[in-house]
Amino acid sequence: MVTDWSGLDRYLDDQAAGELSSVSLVVVSSGGVVHQHSCGDALRYSTPPADSCADCGAPDPGPEAVAPAAALLAADQRVAATPSTLYDLASNTKMWATNLALMMLVGQDLLDLERPVCDFPGWAEFGRHGAAGAGRQDVTVADLLRHEAGLIADPRYFDPHDLDQHGAAGLYCSGTPDTPVPRDRIIEVICRTPSAGPAHQGYCYSDLDYMILGLLVEQTVGQRLDRYLEEGLYRRLDLRRTLFNPLEKGIDADQIAATEPQGNTRGGSVDYGPAPDGRPAPLRRHTLRGQVHDEKAWYCMAGVSGHAGLFTDAADLAVLLRLGLGEGCLDGVRHIDPGVWRHFASPQGATPQQRARSSHGLGWRVAPASGDPYPPFGSWPSPGSIGHTGWTGTLTLVDRQRDLALGLMTGARHRLGTDVGRAHPVDYSRIVGMVYRAQAGASVR
Incomplete structure (x- = not known):
C-alpha cells in the first residue's frame, strides 16, 4: 500500500492557519524520519516589551500599569515556522530531560528509587510537613515518579495573591534573570509546602x-540539570538544539516559536x-519567545x-524518539540501560488487573492494555506505548510494537484573548489516529 500523508498535512495546515498558529x-x-511537516507562523502576534519590565531585569511596571495589548502582526512581520523552529516542550520536559537523567542515574547505581526524599541533603523538613498533620517521611523518589506523593499540582510561589488566598504565607519565591532564586531557597519553600x-x-x-525530581538529580550529579544533560547525554546524541534557556546559549529569537503574546498575563x-516586601512581583507582559512559559520554571527555577x-x-x-524506540539504545550505542528503561515504562498498579488498565508508568503516560485509552493517545497505539503531553501544545508517543513514534509541537498558546489558558486546545487523539492511518497506507479523511 502507498503511504499517503497529504490528508494529515492539510489538516495540520488548517489548524496552523487557525487557533494553533503553527505546527x-x-x-x-527506528531507521529514521518517516514524515515531517511544519506549517504556520512561529510568530503571529506580538506585544512589545515595556520600557521597564521585570522580565528584562528592570523593575516591573507595577499593578497600576496597563499591560500593553497584543496585536496581530502584518504578514511581512510574521516569522514562518520551519523544521528547525524550536518549541517550548512544557511538561514533555519531564520525560525527555528529567526522566532520561533519572534513568541514567538508576542504571549507574547512583540513585535508588526507593530512597525517601527527606534523606537527601537539605530535605529533612520535607518529611515533617504533609496533609492534615500526616508526615511525608516515607515518600520516595518512586512515589514522585508515580505522582503518588499527595503533593499539590501547581504551587504558585510567584503569585502573592494566590498564596494569600490559600493560607501559604511565607512561601513567596520569585526572581528575575538577574536575581535568580537560590536552589536552597526553593528547596526550603518546597519542604514547607502543605x-x-x-x-x-x-x-x-x-x-x-x-x-x-529535577532538584534531586542536580544534588546527585553536582550540576544543574541543563548542564548535566547538555554537556552529557544530549552532546553524545549530537543534539545541539535541545536545551534550556536557548536565548542565553546563542539561539536567536526568530528561530523559536512564540507562546503567550502577553507574557503570563x-x-x-x-x-x-505587590510582593510581600511591597515591591511589584515580577511579571512578564511581553510576547514570550525563547523563555519558558511555565511560571514556576521561569520565576522560581531560573528557566x-x-x-x-x-x-x-x-x-x-x-x-530522542528513536532513542525511545530503542529503549535507551540508538544506532547500536547504549545510552541508557534497556532494563531500566522498561522498568520506567511499565504500567503501575498493585495487581495484574490494575496494571492492565493503568495509563501511568514511572512518569511516562502509558497506553493501557485494557479499559479506557489514555485520551490524548486514543485507541490507536499498541498497549505499552509511552509518551506525554505538554501545556504549550506538545505530544510525544513511542510505540515499539509498531516501530512508530511521533512528536507534535504547536503554537497552541500563541493566541489573543484571555482564553489562552484553556484546557484542551489541541485534538491530540485525532492527529495520532491520522498518523497511524497514514502510516498504514489507508486514506486519511
Whole structure:
C-alpha cells in the first residue's frame, strides 16, 4: 500500500492557519524520519516589551500599569515556522530531560528509587510537613515518579495573591534573570509546602513532583540539570538544539516559536500585584519567545526545572524518539540501560488487573492494555506505548510494537484573548489516529 500523508498535512495546515498558529510534526521509525511537516507562523502576534519590565531585569511596571495589548502582526512581520523552529516542550520536559537523567542515574547505581526524599541533603523538613498533620517521611523518589506523593499540582510561589488566598504565607519565591532564586531557597519553600492529601492514596498529577525530581538529580550529579544533560547525554546524541534557556546559549529569537503574546498575563487579565516586601512581583507582559512559559520554571527555577523548560526542534526530537524506540539504545550505542528503561515504562498498579488498565508508568503516560485509552493517545497505539503531553501544545508517543513514534509541537498558546489558558486546545487523539492511518497506507479523511 502507498503511504499517503497529504490528508494529515492539510489538516495540520488548517489548524496552523487557525487557533494553533503553527505546527511541527515529526514521525519516525527506528531507521529514521518517516514524515515531517511544519506549517504556520512561529510568530503571529506580538506585544512589545515595556520600557521597564521585570522580565528584562528592570523593575516591573507595577499593578497600576496597563499591560500593553497584543496585536496581530502584518504578514511581512510574521516569522514562518520551519523544521528547525524550536518549541517550548512544557511538561514533555519531564520525560525527555528529567526522566532520561533519572534513568541514567538508576542504571549507574547512583540513585535508588526507593530512597525517601527527606534523606537527601537539605530535605529533612520535607518529611515533617504533609496533609492534615500526616508526615511525608516515607515518600520516595518512586512515589514522585508515580505522582503518588499527595503533593499539590501547581504551587504558585510567584503569585502573592494566590498564596494569600490559600493560607501559604511565607512561601513567596520569585526572581528575575538577574536575581535568580537560590536552589536552597526553593528547596526550603518546597519542604514547607502543605500537601494536597496523604501520600500513597492514588494518582495525583503534580508539577511539584518533578520540580523535586529535577532538584534531586542536580544534588546527585553536582550540576544543574541543563548542564548535566547538555554537556552529557544530549552532546553524545549530537543534539545541539535541545536545551534550556536557548536565548542565553546563542539561539536567536526568530528561530523559536512564540507562546503567550502577553507574557503570563492571560491576555491582560492577570496581575500578581505587590510582593510581600511591597515591591511589584515580577511579571512578564511581553510576547514570550525563547523563555519558558511555565511560571514556576521561569520565576522560581531560573528557566531550568525538572517539570518544564526544555526546548527542541523537529530534527532533535526525532533523535530522542528513536532513542525511545530503542529503549535507551540508538544506532547500536547504549545510552541508557534497556532494563531500566522498561522498568520506567511499565504500567503501575498493585495487581495484574490494575496494571492492565493503568495509563501511568514511572512518569511516562502509558497506553493501557485494557479499559479506557489514555485520551490524548486514543485507541490507536499498541498497549505499552509511552509518551506525554505538554501545556504549550506538545505530544510525544513511542510505540515499539509498531516501530512508530511521533512528536507534535504547536503554537497552541500563541493566541489573543484571555482564553489562552484553556484546557484542551489541541485534538491530540485525532492527529495520532491520522498518523497511524497514514502510516498504514489507508486514506486519511
